[in-house]
Amino acid sequence: MTELVAYRLDNGVATITLDDGKANVMSESMISAIAGALDRAEADRAVVLLTGRSRMFSAGYDLATFSRSPEDIRRTMRAGGDLIHRLLEFPFPVVAACPGHAIAQGAFTLLATDVRFGIAGDFKLGLNEVAIGLTVPHYGVEVARHRLTAPGFDRAMNTGILVDPAEARDMGFLDVLVADADELHVRATAEAHRLTGIDFGAHTQTKLRVRAQVCAAVRTGIDSEFGA
Structure with a gap:
C-alpha cells in the first residue's frame, strides 16, 4: 500500500505531506496517517508544516463514503471531526502550506491550523457541501465560524461556492497568498x-484560551452528531 503521509523532521520543524497520488481524499486511512504523523511531531516537540502534493491540499472526503452504511459514515466523519479538534488544540504551532485545491x-x-499560506493560480477553495447535497457537520460550521470573515462564513456555508485563492484569502481561508510553488x-x-x-508553553496556554469556545463547540458537535 502506498504511504499516504510523509514525515520529515528538520531543525525543529516536522513537515507532514499528504499524498495519495490523486486528490488527497480524507479517508479513514488518510486521517489515521495524519494523526500518526501528529503523534510523531508532538513527541518531537516540533512545529508542524502541513502540506499536500502538487496542486492539491485535499479535496475532502471521498464521496463514496456517503454511500456506505450509516455506521461507516459516522465513524469516518467522527475521525475527521477529531482531527479538526486536535489541530485546533495542538500544543505546538501548525503552519499550512496549501499548494492548490482545498x-x-x-x-x-x-482552517484548523495556525497560519495558512496559499498559492495563486487556477485552484478552488471552499465548502461545497450544500452544492452536492450534504449538510455541513457541526464541527465544520464551528471551525469555519471561527476563522472566516462574517460575510465569508455565511456565504461559504449557505451557497457551497468554491472560490479562487485571492477570494479565499479575502474570505479568511488563507492568511498569505504567494505567487508560485517555490515561494510557497x-x-x-x-x-x-x-x-x-x-x-x-505560552503558545499552548494562549491557544487554549483564544480557542476555548470554538474547541468546546467542535467537541460538543462531534459528540452530539456522531456519538460520544
Missing part, C-alpha cells in the same frame, strides 16, 4: 522555523 474537509483542515515552500518553511523560537 475543499470541504480539506478546507476545514486548513520558502515562505511557509521560513514561518515554521520562525515559530520554533517562540515559547511553546
